[in-house]
Amino acid sequence: xxxxxxxxxxxxxxxxxxxxxxxxxxxxxxxxxxxxxxxxxxxxxxxxxxxxxxxxxxxxxxxxxxxxxxxxxxxxxxxxxxxxxxxxxxxxxxxxxxxxxxxxxxxxxxxxxxxxxxxxxxxxxxxxxxxxxxxxxxxxxxxxxxxxxxxxxxxxxxxxxxxxxxxxxxxxxxxxxxxxxxxxxxxxxxxxxxxxxxxxxxxxxxxxxxxxxxxxxxxxxxxxxxxxxxxxxxxxxxxxxxxxxxxxxxxxxxxxxxxxxxxxxxxxxxxxxxxxxxxxxxxxxxxxxxxxxxxxxxxxxxxxxxxxxxxxxxxxxxxxxxxxxxxxxxxxxxxxxxxxxxxxxxxxxxxxxxxxxxxxxxxxxxxxxxxxxxxxxxxxxxxxxxxxxxxxxxxxxxxxxxxxxxxxxxxxxxxxxxxxxxxxxxxxxxxxxxxxxxxxxxxxxxxxxxxxxxxxxxxxxxxxxxxxxxxxxxxxxxxxxxxxxxxxxxxxxxxxxxxxxxxxxxxxxxxxxxxxxxxxxxxxxxxxxxxxxxxxxxxxxxxxxxxxxxxxxxxxx
Amino acid sequence: xxxxxxxxxxxxxxxxxxxxxxxxxxxxxxxxxxxxxxxxxxxxxxxxxxxxxxxxxxxxxxxxxxxxxxxxxxxxxxxxxxxxxxxxxxxxxxxxxxxxxxxxxxxxxxxxxxxxxxxxxxxxxxxxxxxxxxxxxxxxxxxxxxxxxxxxxxxxxxxxxxxxxxxxxxxxxxxxxxxxxxxxxxxxxxxxxxxxxxxxxxxxxxxxxxxxxxxxxxxxxxxxxxxxxxxxxxxxxxxxxxxxxxxxxxxxxxxxxxxxxxxxxxxxxxxxxxxxxxxxxxxxxxxxxxxxxxxxxxxxxxxxxxxxxxxxxxxxxxxxxx
Ligand SMILES: Cc1cc2nc3c(=O)[nH]c(=O)nc-3n(C[C@H](O)[C@H](O)[C@H](O)COP(=O)(O)OP(=O)(O)OC[C@H]3O[C@@H](n4cnc5c(N)ncnc54)[C@H](O)[C@@H]3O)c2cc1C
Ligand code: SF4
Ligand code: SF4
Ligand code: FES
Numbered sequence: 001x002x003x004x005x006x007x008x009x010x011x012x013x014x015x016x017x018x019x020x021x022x023x024x025x026x027x028x029x030x031x032x033x034x035x036x037x038x039x040x041x042x043x044x045x046x047x048x049x050x051x052x053x054x055x056x057x058x059x060x061x062x063x064x065x066x067x068x069x070x071x072x073x074x075x076x077x078x079x080x081x082x083x084x085x086x087x088x089x090x091x092x093x094x095x096x097x098x099x100x101x102x103x104x105x106x107x108x109x110x111x112x113x114x115x116x117x118x119x120x121x122x123x124x125x126x127x128x129x130x131x132x133x134x135x136x137x138x139x140x141x142x143x144x145x146x147x148x149x150x151x152x153x154x155x156x157x158x159x160x161x162x163x164x165x166x167x168x169x170x171x172x173x174x175x176x177x178x179x180x181x182x183x184x185x186x187x188x189x190x191x192x193x194x195x196x197x198x199x200x201x202x203x204x205x206x207x208x209x210x211x212x213x214x215x216x217x218x219x220x221x222x223x224x225x226x227x228x229x230x231x232x233x234x235x236x237x238x239x240x241x242x243x244x245x246x247x248x249x250x251x252x253x254x255x256x257x258x259x260x261x262x263x264x265x266x267x268x269x270x271x272x273x274x275x276x277x278x279x280x281x282x283x284x285x286x287x288x289x290x291x292x293x294x295x296x297x298x299x300x301x302x303x304x305x306x307x308x309x310x311x312x313x314x315x316x317x318x319x320x321x322x323x324x325x326x327x328x329x330x331x332x333x334x335x336x337x338x339x340x341x342x343x344x345x346x347x348x349x350x351x352x353x354x355x356x357x358x359x360x361x362x363x364x365x366x367x368x369x370x371x372x373x374x375x376x377x378x379x380x381x382x383x384x385x386x387x388x389x390x391x392x393x394x395x396x397x398x399x400x401x402x403x404x405x406x407x408x409x410x411x412x413x414x415x416x417x418x419x420x421x422x423x424x425x426x427x428x429x430x431x432x433x434x435x436x437x438x439x440x441x442x443x444x445x446x447x448x449x450x451x452x453x454x455x456x457x458x459x460x461x462x463x464x465x466x467x468x469x470x471x472x473x474x475x476x477x478x479x480x481x482x483x484x485x486x487x488x489x490x491x492x493x494x495x496x497x498x499x500x501x502x503x504x505x506x507x508x509x510x511x512x513x514x515x516x517x518x519x520x521x522x523x524x525x526x527x528x529x530x531x532x533x534x535x536x537x538x539x540x541x542x543x544x545x546x547x548x549x550x551x552x553x554x555x556x557x
Numbered sequence: 558x559x560x561x562x563x564x565x566x567x568x569x570x571x572x573x574x575x576x577x578x579x580x581x582x583x584x585x586x587x588x589x590x591x592x593x594x595x596x597x598x599x600x601x602x603x604x605x606x607x608x609x610x611x612x613x614x615x616x617x618x619x620x621x622x623x624x625x626x627x628x629x630x631x632x633x634x635x636x637x638x639x640x641x642x643x644x645x646x647x648x649x650x651x652x653x654x655x656x657x658x659x660x661x662x663x664x665x666x667x668x669x670x671x672x673x674x675x676x677x678x679x680x681x682x683x684x685x686x687x688x689x690x691x692x693x694x695x696x697x698x699x700x701x702x703x704x705x706x707x708x709x710x711x712x713x714x715x716x717x718x719x720x721x722x723x724x725x726x727x728x729x730x731x732x733x734x735x736x737x738x739x740x741x742x743x744x745x746x747x748x749x750x751x752x753x754x755x756x757x758x759x760x761x762x763x764x765x766x767x768x769x770x771x772x773x774x775x776x777x778x779x780x781x782x783x784x785x786x787x788x789x790x791x792x793x794x795x796x797x798x799x800x801x802x803x804x805x806x807x808x809x810x811x812x813x814x815x816x817x818x819x820x821x822x823x824x825x826x827x828x829x830x831x832x833x834x835x836x837x838x839x840x841x842x843x844x845x846x847x848x849x850x851x852x853x854x855x856x857x858x859x860x861x862x863x864x865x866x867x868x869x870x871x872x873x874x875x876x877x878x879x
Contacts, residue, residue: 106698
C-alpha cells in the first residue's frame with residue numbers, strides 16, 4: 001500500500017508551493033499530477049503577479065482595490081492577509097530563482113494592470129507564469145518528495161467524514177491504485193472546460209472540485225465566472241488587453257466602432273466585463289460577423305508598432321489563427337477565463353472535511369469575491385498554496401495513520417469497467433460538447449431566469465444519458481478515452497452547480513450579470529453561495545461575507 | 558467563411574503491449590488551411606477514432622506537451638498549421654518524437670529527457686560569497702537579464718532532444734535542452750555552482766555536440782540551444798585549455814562571467830581562440846558520425862539524409878569560417 005503523510009494533488013503553482021511547505025515542515029510528502037508539473041496551466045499566465053512594493057503604492061490600496069474589484073463579495077479578513085503577504089511572496093520567488101523583468105536600477109519592474117491604483121504588477125517579460133513555474137519546480141527539486149507524474153486523482157476516500165487518501169489512475173500502466181494519506185491538498189486548478197469557449201487549457205476540467213464536491217466538500221460561489229472579452233475565434237486563445245492598450249479597436253460586422261456607444265469616453269479601453277457584455281450584445285443583436293464574432297483591428301498601428309509592442313499577440317494570431325494582424329483584423333469573441341468559485345476554504349486552506357485542504361484556482365477562500373483582478377490569482381496560488389501546505393502538514397503530524405481499502409479501489413474500477421463493457425452509448429467527447437453547449441447558451445455572460453431554468457432541465461436530461469457513457473478504447477496504456485470519460489463526468493456536476501447557483505442569485509454582482517435583475521442587491525445577496533452534493537442535485541445554502549474595514553460602495557471605475 | 562482543403566494525414570499508431578509492430582493509419586479531414594495539426598488530431602480523436610493517444614494541454618505552445626514529428630521534423634503540433642505542410646509535402650505524416658521510447662502512439666517516455674535535465678543540477682545554488690539579501694530581491698540589471706538570452710523561454714517540450722543526432726549517437730550526451738538550462742544557471746548572477754554543474758555533465762559533456770543546429774531550428778521558442786552550447790564551449794576552452802575532463806578553472810571562468818560580462822568575453826574568445834576551438838570540435842563530430850553510420854540511414858519514415866547532409870554542410874561552414 002502506498003502511504004504518505006501529506007498528498008498534494010495538482011502540481012501547478014499552488015500544488016508545488018503546498019508540497020514545498022509541507023516538506024519543509026518535515027512531513028513525508030507526495031505530489032500527484034495528471035500532467036508533468038511544468039506542463040500545468042499556471043505556465044500560460046502572461047501578465048504578471050501583484051504586489052504593492054512600489055514607494056507610491058501601499059498594501060492598503062491593494063486591499064481596497066481587491067475588495068472593490070470583488071464587488072464586495074470577497075472576505076476582507078482573507079484579502080488583508082493575502083495582500084500583506086504579497087511582497088514577501090514575490091521576494092521568495094525571486095530567491096528561488098525567478099527571472100523577473102527589471103527596472104534600470106536593478107529593482108523588480110512593474111506594469112499597470114486593470115483595476116489597480118498603481119503599477120503593481122511584477123512580471124517576467126510576457127511569460128510570468130512560466131517563469132514562476134520553472135522557479136518553484138527547480139526549488140522543489142531540492143526537497144525529498146515522491147512524485148506521481150501523469151497520475152489522475154479519481155476518487156477521494158473518506159471514513160466517518162475524515163479523509164483517508166485517494167484512488168488514482170496511473171496513465172502509463174493503466175492501474176488504479178489506492179494511496180493513503182493523513183491529509184490531502186487539492187490544487188487541481190481551473191475548470192474552464194465546463195464551457196466550450198475558454199482561455200483555459202484542455203486539461204482544465206475541474207477534477208478536484210467535482211471529486212471533492214461528491215465527497216461532501218462545499219463548493220462556494222460557483223456562479224461567478226469571469227469571461228475575457230477577446231479570445232481567438234476558434235481556439236479561444238487569450239488575446240491580452242495589451243492589444244487595446246496600444247490602440248487596437250473593436251469593430252462589428254457593419255464596420256462600426258461599437259464601443260463608442262457603450263463607453264463613450266474610454267471606448268475600447270473599458271473594463272473587461274463592460275467590453276465582454278458589449279461584444280455579446282452586438283452579436284446577439286445581429287451586428288456580429290456570421291459565426292458570432294467581432295473584429296479586433298490593429299492594422300492602423302502599422303507593422304513596426306505591431307511587431308515590436310504587440311509581438312506576442314502577433315505570434316498568437318499568426319501561429320494559431322493564420323491571421324496576420326498587420327494586414328487583417330483578428331476575429332475575437334469573449335471566452336470563459338477564470339472561476340472565482342471553488343472548494344470553500346479558510347485562510348489556511350481547510351475545507352469542511354477533516355483532512356481535506358485546497359488551494360489555487362480550485363479553491364475559494366474567498367479573495368476574488370464576484371470578480372477577480374488580473375495579477376491576483378498567481379499571487380493567490382503561492383500565498384494560499386503555502387498556507388494549505390503548512391496546515392496539511394500540521395494536520396498530518398497530529399493524526400494517526402490512515403488506509404485505503406481495496407474495496408474502494410475496486411468500486412472505482414467497477415465504474416470504469418462498466419463504461420468499458422458497453423457496446424453502445426454516448427462518446428465522452430461528443431457528450432462533453434453537449435454539456436459545454438448548454439453552458440454557453442444558458443450560463444454565459446448574460447443570464448436570466450428562463451435561460452437558467454432551461455439550462456437546469458437540459459443538464460438533468462444529459463445526466464440521464466451520462467449513465468450510458470461508453471469507453472471504446474480498451475488499451476491500458478495512455479487511455480485518453482478513459483480520462484475523457486472521467487473528466488466529462490466532473491464537468492457535468494460542475495455545470496449543474498453553476499446553473500443552480502446562478503438561477504438562485506437574483507441580482508447582478510461582479511461577473512454574474514442577470515438581465516432580469518440588473519442591480520446589485522446587498523440587502524439580500526451580500527453572502528456566499530454554498531453548494532453541497534445531494535444525489536438529486538446540489539443543495540444551496542448561504543454564508544456571510546467577512547468584513548473588516550471596507551464599507552460596500554457602488555463599483556464604478 | 559474560410560475555405561477548407563482536404564488534408565490527408567498518416568499517423569503512427571503503436572501499442573507496444575498489444576501490437577506486434579507499428580503501423581500508419583490514414584485519415585482524411587476537411588480543414589481550413591490555418592488549422593493547427595493538433596486541432597486535426599483532436600478532430601480525429603473526437604470524430605473518428607477516440608483511441609488515438611497523444612499528449613496535449615495548452616494548445617498555445619506554452620505547456621510543451623505536444624512535440625512530435627510532423628513530416629519528419631520535431632515540432633509542436635499546436636504551432637504547426639496544415640496548409641504550409643501540404644504545400645511542402647502534399648500530405649502530413651505524424652510520428653512520435655525520436656530519442657525517447659514510444660509508450661503508445663505519439664506518447665513517448667520522457668524519463669531519459671528528464672534524467673538528463675537532472676544532471677545539470679537544475680536549481681539555483683546560492684554562492685556563499687553572495688548570500689541572498691534578506692527580505693529583498695537580489696538586484697539585477699536589465700543587462701544582466703539579457704545575458705540569459707532566450708533560455709528562460711524553454712518549455713521543456715523535448716523537440717530539440719528529439720532532433721539531436723549527438724544524443725542519438727552518444728547516450729551520455731545530456732542533449733540540447735539540458736545544456737541550454739545549464740547555461741541559464743551559469744550566467745545567473747545569483748548562482749555559485751558552475752564548477753559542480755560542469756563536472757556533473759562529464760562524460761559526454763559539451764563536446765559531443767556536432768554544431769549541426771538542428772536543436773535550434775526545431776525549437777518552437779527560439780531558445781537556440783546550439784548557440785548557448787557554443788558559448789559554453791568557448792568559455793570552457795578559454796578557461797580550461799584543451800582538456801575536456803577537468804573543470805579546473807571553472808571557478809575562475811565563472812568570475813569572468815560575472816565581472817567582465819559575457820558578451821565582451823564571447824567576442825574576445827571568437828577573435829583569439831576561436832580557430833582552435835572550432836578545430837577541436839569538428840573532428841569529434843566527424844568521429845561520431847563515422848562511428849554511427851546509421852545516422853545516414855535513419856530507420857522509421859524520416860528523411861534522415863537531408864538532416865545529416867545539412868549537418869555536414871554546417872560543420873564545413875564552421876571550419877571554413879574559422
Ligand atoms: C491564459 C491565461 C492567462 C492568465 N494570466 C494571468 C496573469 O497574468 N496573472 C494572474 O495572476 N493570473 C493569470 N491567470 C490565472 C492563473 O494563471 C491561474 O489561476 C493559476 O495559474 C492557477 O494555478 P493552479 O496552481 O491553481 O492550477 P494549474 O496551474 O492549472 O495546475 C493544476 C494542476 O492540477 C493537476 N490536475 C488537475 N486535475 C488533476 C487530476 N484529476 N489528477 C491529478 N492532477 C490533476 C494538473 O496536472 C496541474 O498540475 C491566467 C489564466 C489564463 C488561463
Ligand atoms: S547542435 Fe549539438 S546539441 Fe544541437 S542538435 Fe546538433 S548535435 Fe545536438
Ligand atoms: S530548448 Fe526549445 S526545443 Fe528544446 S525543450 Fe526547450 S523549448 Fe523545447
Ligand atoms: S499543447 Fe501545449 S505546447 Fe502544444
